[in-house]
Every structure is written in C-alpha cells, then in structure tokens.
Amino acid sequence: MPTYTVHQPPPRQGEAASAPERFVFVRDGFHFWAFVLAPFWLLRYRLWLAFAIYLAVSILLGIGLLLIGAGSTVQFLAGTLVALLIGFEAATFRRAKLTRRGWKMLGFVIGEDTETAEQRFFAEWAKRADKVPATPSTAPEPRYAVPLRRGTPSPSDVIGLFPEPGSGR
Numbered sequence: 001m002p003t004y005t006v007h008q009p010p011p012r013q014g015e016a017a018s019a020p021e022r023f024v025f026v027r028d029g030f031h032f033w034a035f036v037l038a039p040f041w042l043l044r045y046r047l048w049l050a051f052a053i054y055l056a057v058s059i060l061l062g063i064g065l066l067l068i069g070a071g072s073t074v075q076f077l078a079g080t081l082v083a084l085l086i087g088f089e090a091a092t093f094r095r096a097k098l099t100r101r102g103w104k105m106l107g108f109v110i111g112e113d114t115e116t117a118e119q120r121f122f123a124e125w126a127k128r129a130d131k132v133p134a135t136p137s138t139a140p141e142p143r144y145a146v147p148l149r150r151g152t153p154s155p156s157d158v159i160g161l162f163p164e165p166g167s168g169r
Helices: 033-036 038-044 048-067 071-098 116-130
Strands: 002-010 023-028 103-112
Touching: 002 071, 023 071, 023 116, 033 038, 033 071, 038 048, 038 071, 038 103, 048 071, 048 116, 103 116
Parallel strands: none
Antiparallel strands: 002 023, 002 103
C-alpha cells in the first residue's frame, strides 16, 4: 500500500492554525507521469528549481554525449536514466518545495489512495485532538539532582551489559 506524507501549510494572516482543507498529501514511491513526461510534470507542480536543474542536466548531458561521439542508443539510455531519476524522486522534489515554503510535515499515513489516506489521517487526528486536555497542566518541571557515588567502585560492579569473563551467570 502507498505511504503518504502529510504537510500542513503555514497559517494565513489572521489564522491561529491552518485550515485542514489546505493540508497536502504527497504519495511516496514511483510517479509514472513524472517518468514519462518529466518537464510537464515538474511544471504542473510548479517545481521551478527542479525544472531548471532538469533542463540544465538534460542539455549538458546531450551536449556532452554528442561531443564524445556517443551513439543514439547511449543517448537514449542516458535520457531514460534521467527520466527514471525524476520518476523515483518526484515526491522528494515536492516535499523539498513544501519545506522551503515553510510547510510543516505532520507525519505519515498509509492508504490505498489519497482519499483513504486522508480519511485515516483525519480520523486519527480527531481522536488525538479529543485526548488533549483543555487546560495545560501547571505541574512544576522536575528537578534532577546529580547522582552521588558513595565510595570507590567495587570489582563486582558491572558496567554495560556483560559481566566479567569467567564469572558465573
């Protein structure tokens, strides 16, 4: 089953928190259309930086292969490898764009499709929201004292998980 990452946008002006309708679910895995139509897929999701890098790499790779006299088969394989890279890393490109824009990743959810993933995520999200206490607890922060060692360590003290060799279990 596909895994989705859930991203929350930064709140708009006047909003305390982002509206759940604006959350984005990005599917992990291979994206077929990003493989087949890489430049159009990158433009569709407005991945301008990835598109510019894709163009630069494609042009430089094409020129480099022409300069060394590579055959059409090698050029086709190089183009296919670049397209495979785009197909496998498409979700990473989208997540990187969202992170650069200040979106916060809330977690992962598994679903057969985006709709199922959304239903699972929001059902669990609603359960957790019900469990959160309305008033924050005002318990004092615990203070930790520095442990004191009384006396020197004895030879029978065990440090770690294994006793000394030759001793009984």
